[in-house]
Amino acid sequence: MSDCIFCKIIAGEIPSKKVYEDDRVIAIHDINPAAPVHILVMPKEHIASMEDVLDEHLPLLGHIHGVIRNVARELKLDKGYRIVNNCGEQGGQEVPHIHFHLLGGRSLTWPPG
Numbered sequence: 001m002s003d004c005i006f007c008k009i010i011a012g013e014i015p016s017k018k019v020y021e022d023d024r025v026i027a028i029h030d031i032n033p034a035a036p037v038h039i040l041v042m043p044k045e046h047i048a049s050m051e052d053v054l055d056e057h058l059p060l061l062g063h064i065h066g067v068i069r070n071v072a073r074e075l076k077l078d079k080g081y082r083i084v085n086n087c088g089e090q091g092g093q094e095v096p097h098i099h100f101h102l103l104g105g106r107s108l109t110w111p112p113g
């Protein structure tokens with residue numbers, strides 16, 4: 001999608017700090033980290049949000065979660081971590097290209113605001 005900031009990152013048109021990439025998925029450092037470790041894991045395919053996920057995308061979502069687990073292991077988040085998906089306006093989603101936040105490196109509070 002031409003006006004999507006994450007599609008531009010995936011296309012290499014906007015720089016990012018990549019921690020993982022394969023043919024379907026990319027993982028990058030969040031530009032404004034909310035925790036010592038804050039990674040965004042997203043599909044290369046432009047899917048706007050969780051609400052736009054089709055049944056045919058479900059294997060891709062499973063793959064993304066396997067990537068999150070592997071990145072968490074590589075970054076030695078052995079004390080635990082949190083996976084967050086913000087969906088839509090009330091979910092606090094700012095970038096309309098589905099992504100999963102991997103947060104760790106400190107004790108995280110619950111519930112979120």
Ligand code: AMP
Binds near residue numbers: 005030032086
């Ligand atoms: P969300 O509110 O779930 O849509 O989260 C969007 C996230 O994208 C925020 O945590 C932003 O800090 C992050 N973000 C926005 N622009 C960039 C960028 N160019 N590179 C890396 N992360 C970004």
Ligand code: ZN
Binds near residue numbers: 096
């Ligand atoms: Zn996109």
